[in-house]
Amino acid sequence: MIQLDRTKVVPQPLDRTDRHLILGAGFVGLGMAQALQAAGIPYDQVDASDQIGGNWYHGVYQTAHIISSRKITQFTHFPMPSHYPDFPSASQMRDYLNAFADHFKLRDSIELNCPVTEVRPIEQNHWQVTFATGEQRIYKGILLCNGHHWDKRFPQFQGEFNGEIIHSKDYKHPDQLRGKRVLVIGGGNSACDIAAEAARVGAKSVLSLREPVWFLPKTFGGTPISDLIRWWMPEWLQRLLAYSIVRLTFGTHESYGLTKPTYRIFEKHPTLNNEVPYYIQHGRIQPKPAVRELKGDAVEFMDGSCETFDLIVCATGFHVSYPFLPPALQRVEGAIVKCYGSCFLDDYKGIYYIGWGQARGGVGSLISAYGSFFARCLQLQDDINVPLGLVLKEMGQQFPKTHISDPQAAFRQLKLAHLGFRWLTYKAHQVDRRHPDFQNVPL
The missing domain is CATH 3.50.50.60 (FAD/NAD(P)-binding domain)
Incomplete structure (x- = not known):
């Protein structure tokens, strides 16, 4: 053998x-x-x-x-x-x-x-x-x-939601929002882009902000904001320039029913978006505070209000x-x-x-x-x-x-x-x- x-x-x-x-x-x-x-x-x-x-x-x-x-x-x-x-x-x-x-x-x-x-x-x-x-x-x-x-980061929710919950990384095309009641959680650039897209094609767009954010326009006087910054500018001068541009373009947070941020511009990653303030003033985006609890097809927010949704998009980072x-x-x-x-x-x-x-x-x-x-x-x-x-x-x-x-x-x-x-x-x-x-x- x-x-x-x-x-x-x-x-x-x-x-x-x-x-x-x-x-x-x-x-x-x-x-x-x-x-x-x-x-x-x-x-x-x-x-x-x-x-x-x-x-x-x-x-x-x-x-x-x-x-x-x-x-x-x-x-x-x-x-x-x-x-x-x-x-x-x-x-x-x-x-x-x-x-x-x-x-x-x-x-x-x-x-x-x-x-x-x-x-x-x-x-x-x-x-x-x-x-x-x-x-x-x-x-x-x-x-x-x-x-x-x-490596997607999701918030920890209380309660259950009957609809769909996705991360912003799973969002690829406006058809995912079309005709839907959409809640976007987050205040970064992706969150604001998706909320603005939902305002255009969705049945409802709500933007949940755990804390207020500074909205900077992408351009000022026809020039991209980032191109206005020069190599020799210390951060305090960059911040002063940004505050001035925000006041001239966005105005005050109170004008949009928002709370003014408690941190200085540039202490967190800036949100460059012209569309969210525009759609808030047109009633196409509703700003809301943080989520308190999921209740079937509804979501309760920290201010006690409730809204019904088909889709929750968590633009909560990585x-x-x-x-x-x-x-x-x-x-x-x-x-x-x-x-x-x-x-x-x-x-x-x-x-x-x-x-x-x-x-x-x-x-x-x-x-x-x-x-x-x-x-x-x-x-x-x-x-x-x-x-x-x-x-x-x-x-x-x-x-x-x-x-x-x-x-x-x-x-x-x-x-x-x-x-x-x-x-x-x-x-x-x-x-x-x-x-x-x-x-x-x-x-």
């Missing part, structure tokens, strides 16, 4: 320790890929979707437009086509990102339909990546560019989430990732949390400015054994206090960082000498 060898042969992980892995091929991931390419830094790039573009491919509704202008949203070194409007549509943004990838020949390094299930540190400061197929690879480092518009990381690397508190320099850890080398924050506008121009600086940081990281986060920590840098950032302040900080890079290099080698035996803790 022939005896079969049933020993299972486990394939060895593929050695890619000469390069980094970029997780995600959306706006941020593509921008970082081009920055590494320009610096001659080897990398691979993967995305779980079947096309590039990230949220602009799979996450936005058909009628979406950007809220910051074309001028500051575009990559500085790759302008959008001149025929694009000030606020390009979702389809135009998808076309633009595809053109960016083609222009810089990024596609050859991108693997699509390639979800990652686990990333963990192993010996020699390397990182083992496991894919949904079971394949494993080992990399020098990992750039986490998986975005923050996919969790910043890295489900493929072990608990020791889950550094998220609320909407903030506890890291130094916006992406570096002080206790692990080779992992970078990129794009988790929310600038008030201008993602393309920010990535254009940040990408070249980050590439220099990666080259410096190759020369030292300790994590760059530890260097920044010992230089006195603190964890971020908010996920909202002023893009103009970021531009100024990046200019100073480039000018002071020799000093950073000097301090990095000093810290490295004090920690000669540093190693990532394998998990």
